[in-house]
Amino acid sequence: MATHTQILFVNRPKPGKLDPSFVFKSVSKPRPKASDLKDGEILVKNLYLSFDAAMRAWMGELKTYRDPLQIGQVMEGRSASIVLASKHSAHKPGDRIVGSFDWQQYTIVQPDNPKYGLESVPDGVSLKDVQYVAGMTALTAYFGLIDVGGASKGKVVVVSGAAGATGSMVGQIAKCLGCRVIGIAGGPDKCKMLVDQLGFDAAIDYKVDRREFTKRVNEVIGRRGYDVYFDNTGGMILEVLMNRMALRGRIVVCGSISAYEGTQDPRFALATGNLIPTRGRIEGFLVTDYIDRFPQALTHIVSWYKDGKIKPLQTTVPG
Amino acid sequence: MATHTQILFVNRPKPGKLDPSFVFKSVSKPRPKASDLKDGEILVKNLYLSFDAAMRAWMGELKTYRDPLQIGQVMEGRSASIVLASKHSAHKPGDRIVGSFDWQQYTIVQPDNPKYGLESVPDGVSLKDVQYVAGMTALTAYFGLIDVGGASKGKVVVVSGAAGATGSMVGQIAKCLGCRVIGIAGGPDKCKMLVDQLGFDAAIDYKVDRREFTKRVNEVIGRRGYDVYFDNTGGMILEVLMNRMALRGRIVVCGSISAYEGTQDPRFALATGNLIPTRGRIEGFLVTDYIDRFPQALTHIVSWYKDGKIKPLQTTVPG
Structure with missing residues (x-):
């Protein structure tokens, strides 16, 4: 049998x-x-x-x-x-x-x-690429970035977990919209890949000591701060980013990778005070709320993919 | 001289x-x-x-x-x-x-x-009451609760620092709007005053141990959770309240009384994970952004005061 x-x-x-x-x-x-x-x-x-x-x-x-x-x-x-x-x-x-x-x-x-x-599977998208280009992570990136984060041309977008499926799509869509894009990822290889292969404007390695990470965040993001921080990680990265928000900045809460393994101290200094002068906003979302607009979003994303503006990022493990 | x-x-x-x-x-x-x-x-x-x-x-x-x-x-x-x-x-x-x-x-x-x-000073408002009824704290309460928090008839509103100038006005305006109102304040006397004198639906004393406070919060707010939490305190109260948000709940960040004296550990477990299923939002604001609408807001508040629906809460220290 x-x-x-x-x-x-x-x-x-x-x-x-x-x-x-x-x-x-x-x-x-x-x-x-x-x-x-x-x-x-x-x-x-x-x-x-x-x-x-x-x-x-x-x-x-x-x-x-x-x-x-x-x-x-x-x-x-x-x-x-x-x-x-x-x-x-x-x-x-x-x-x-x-x-x-x-x-x-x-x-x-x-x-x-x-x-x-x-x-x-949309025409022109390979079976291998379709889950990256037209799957839930792509839709999550699209609606979180645009609808919850309010990203548009000229804004400064920061994304953590930037070398992951959602984060790399967030950064690539933000580039398609005309944003300045800063990725946060673990290790120099991932950071180099974000800039060299995916066209991010800058990348910051979080696997350094906290003081060094904070220094790099301040240097790269600059005094004005970011407009949108798409948070896939929570934890220390979120804590540091809370303090670099521009006026009317938004933090899009998409995931809490740092908490999934249950080993990190989940406590950190929540600087809600900074939300007052910035009129800042932290907001969670679920992509399923946007189901009526999935076809419209996929039309945009697939079109960027066909134009070569969105590159599939994936690790394929045979077997 | x-x-x-x-x-x-x-x-x-x-x-x-x-x-x-x-x-x-x-x-x-x-x-x-x-x-x-x-x-x-x-x-x-x-x-x-x-x-x-x-x-x-x-x-x-x-x-x-x-x-x-x-x-x-x-x-x-x-x-x-x-x-x-x-x-x-x-x-x-x-x-x-x-x-x-x-x-x-x-x-x-x-x-x-x-x-x-x-x-x-608006007609019909005494010089003694005017700063409570028509001052910046009243306007802060009004715009934070209604514009940032989205409070309206039938919603569940929680406010910390509820026995203070801003918090007590938040609760009284929320009652005027037809909300269910729960105040958080320090000590049984303040809690009793909120319910007996200001007409809050319930009050919770935060000056108890954290486990007891959490238990009371869960009992009083109930399973559905709150729609609006107007946060004047930050700290432990905010941490506990983060977990009792209803679907599309909002936290209005108005102040951080717990941090003003600089003696509390500002770290706590920020359960941003809960913002995802609830689609929750945390947002800061400054009342000065609403200056064009101050006259309109004061018309409402003064009218409630004249009708006896908003009672001045103040401690007058002569000399």
Whole structure:
């Protein structure tokens, strides 16, 4: 009997760096076949699974913006896939789609069930690039930066987690809008990549001592301060950035990577006092609130990608 | 020669409770006379000086929303005063006015100089009540609560420093709007006063241990959370309140009383993560941005006061 591989979520990670061999287990299961399909179903082959920082939060015991993963389930995640067989009138073999098909090689999907969030791959976008260019991280970057942050031409935008999927898209969209863009990332290699490959105006390495980091932030951002800080990390970086806000600056709270591993002291000096003279704003958001405008946003992003203004940034791990 | 009393600002306060005998000095000076007036000037007698929590911040070395006070100057502050003599066509003896006339018994004022921020006392408002009812704290409460906080009928409003000039006005205006109002104040007497005299729906004493305070906050605010938290204090109270925000809740940053004395650990666990599912917002503001709408706001507040819906809350210290 033909088999395929599933990755199960078998243990909640301990604080600190995630140990994949503890958290996940690879199992071999009977492979779904075209002959298993009921009416209204399709069989997909999953070619590119996405692995996102937010998953670290799903793995905890607490409800975040979604319920926690359950022990023993197939690891959830979105995939760029191809339709192999179809008993659904709107899908035919060879169609290129993206959806929540989980970490397994093949999935039988009910396209009409909204839990799969099934989408077509836009023309001109490769299956390999589609999750970076047209996935939730790209949409998160777009609406957080523009709608929550109010970014527009000439503004100064700072983004942390800048070498990640969301952060690198934030910086690239901000460049497309005509902003000055400063990325914060860990280590000189990532910082060099942001400037040399993605066209950021500057990058700041946060993996230095705090005094050095603060000095660099002040130098690079300058006295006027930033208009938008897109915060993917929280923690020390947020604390330092709180004090460099320009008049009517905005901090967009997108994630708290620094808290996901549960090892950092979550306390810091919240300088809310600085929000008074600046009339500053800190605001959280969920991209799902903008679902009606996803098609419009994707039109913009895909157009920038086709023009070569947005470069896919990804690490592909075969197997 | 006739004299009058001036209060000089002679030393910046040390961290901790302010010692008036160290910070201020009372001096006797020649009293300004009607015969000293030049054209365009008026002589006022200052009857009610205001003493505000924000002054604690003015006394520090650092620029806040204004420059620091200078050592040796007459202490700045607003006063409800009466015109004694006038060489200005728009003012006549007996006029009741409010302005930045400083801590002294008599002041010669140039009404056309905007630094005095001279205003008439609205009809039907006593000279004793005018600074509470129609002063900057009332305007701060009004615009912070309504414009920044978005308070309206049926919303749940929490305010800290609730027994202070700004906080008590926030709560009373919120009641006039039809909100459910919860005040946070120090000690059972203040809490009782908020409910019994000012009509707050509930009050929470923060001068208890943190666990007890958190428990009370959760009980009183309830599972749904608050829509608006008007923050006058920062610190521990803000930290606890961060976790009780309703969907699309807003925190209005008005002041940081907890930081003024410089003795509390300013670090706390900033749960920015909670801003994501709630789409919450933290925002600072300065009332001076709303100057064009001051007359409109005062019409509302004075009307509520005349109807007995807003009661003056003040401690008058003679002498």
